Amino acid sequence: QVVLTQSPSASASLGASVKLTCTLSSRHSGYAIAWHQQQPEKGPRYLMKVNSDGSHSKGDGIPDRFSGSSSGAERYLTISSLQSEDEADYYCQTWDTGIVVFGGGTKLTVL
Amino acid sequence: EVQLVESGGGLVQPGGSLRLSCAASGFTFSNHWMTWVRQAPGKGLEWVANIKEDGSDEYYVDSVRGRFTISRDNVKNSLYLQMNSLRAEDTAVFYCARCHGSSWNFDYWGQGTLVTVSS
Numbered sequence: 001q002v003v004l005t006q007s008p009s010a011s012a013s014l015g016a017s018v019k020l021t022c023t024l025s026s027r028h029s030g031y032a033i034a035w036h037q038q039q040p041e042k043g044p045r046y047l048m049k050v051n052s053d054g055s056h057s058k059g060d061g062i063p064d065r066f067s068g069s070s071s072g073a074e075r076y077l078t079i080s081s082l083q084s085e086d087e088a089d090y091y092c093q094t095w096d097t098g099i100v101v102f103g104g105g106t107k108l109t110v111l
Numbered sequence: 112e113v114q115l116v117e118s119g120g121g122l123v124q125p126g127g128s129l130r131l132s133c134a135a136s137g138f139t140f141s142n143h144w145m146t147w148v149r150q151a152p153g154k155g156l157e158w159v160a161n162i163k164e165d166g167s168d169e170y171y172v173d174s175v176r177g178r179f180t181i182s183r184d185n186v187k188n189s190l191y192l193q194m195n196s197l198r199a200e201d202t203a204v205f206y207c208a209r210c211h212g213s214s215w216n217f218d219y220w221g222q223g224t225l226v227t228v229s230s
Contacts, residue, residue: 034216036156043206044148044156046218059218060113091156095215098170100146100158 002028004092004103011109017080020106022092029073031094038105039088047090050075082110113137113219115207120224127197127228133190133207133221141165141185144210146217147192149203149226159205160192161215175201197228 003025012018024031035047046059048068056068065083069076079086087110092103119131131147147159160181161170169181180193190207204225208217 032216036217036220038156043222044208044217044220046216046220049211049214049216089155093156093158093216099172100161100215102148102156102158105155 001025001099002031002094002096002101004033004094004101006090006092006103006106008104009107009109011111012082013111014082014084016082017078018082018108020077020079020090020108022075022077022103024073024075024094026073028094028096031096033075034093035068035075035077036091036093037088038091039085044091047077050077079108084110086110113209115209115219115221117205117207117221117224120205120226122227122229123197124230125197125199125228128193128195129197129226131192131194131205131207131224131226135188135190135207135209138209138219140183140188142212144213144215145181145183145190146208146210146215147181147190148206148208148217148220149201150206150223151200151203154203157203161210162190164213194226197226199228202226202228 005023032051036044038044048058050056050068054070114136116134162181178196204223206223209219211218
């Protein structure tokens, strides 16, 4: 079964950039993933889909500060010009026939 | 504007039943797979179930298979989750979400409804 691994926490300064990583299990390194943001006490919000070739397609209204990329089994979410409202939990998600899998989430702190 | 509004959550005793609803608007509901995802207090997201555009196919996470049933009414633009034999570990906020067409990345989410299983 496909497994997604995320670091539990990350931090970066206001105005800086941060790159979050989601790692697919090696047998599933060609899979696409989706990134979702969950701000405190809110429901999740779709950010983008990231394909294995690094192409990505963002959800409606997602700012240009958010971008996605790939390398091997790793999928990345880069947030530039960090703002206070970017402090949130970030989840990656993928799918296979009959199953959907989430990573454990990364809690991003904006310093 | 795409909107998903869940309802039906509440407090239920172990072994009891509850039916969640999700009212969809702002898009052609019958063109999309739909899903339920849950989040236990202080925990991450867990996928629960998916249903095909016409309701002819369903998939479940192992922990709820046989106890939960996902369904939809494409005339009422509504998604449902019938939950039976509820356990304490089912306590969570339940979200409905829209799948991006026939792909299973979830591109719109509701605000969630809280289900508490406790005596």
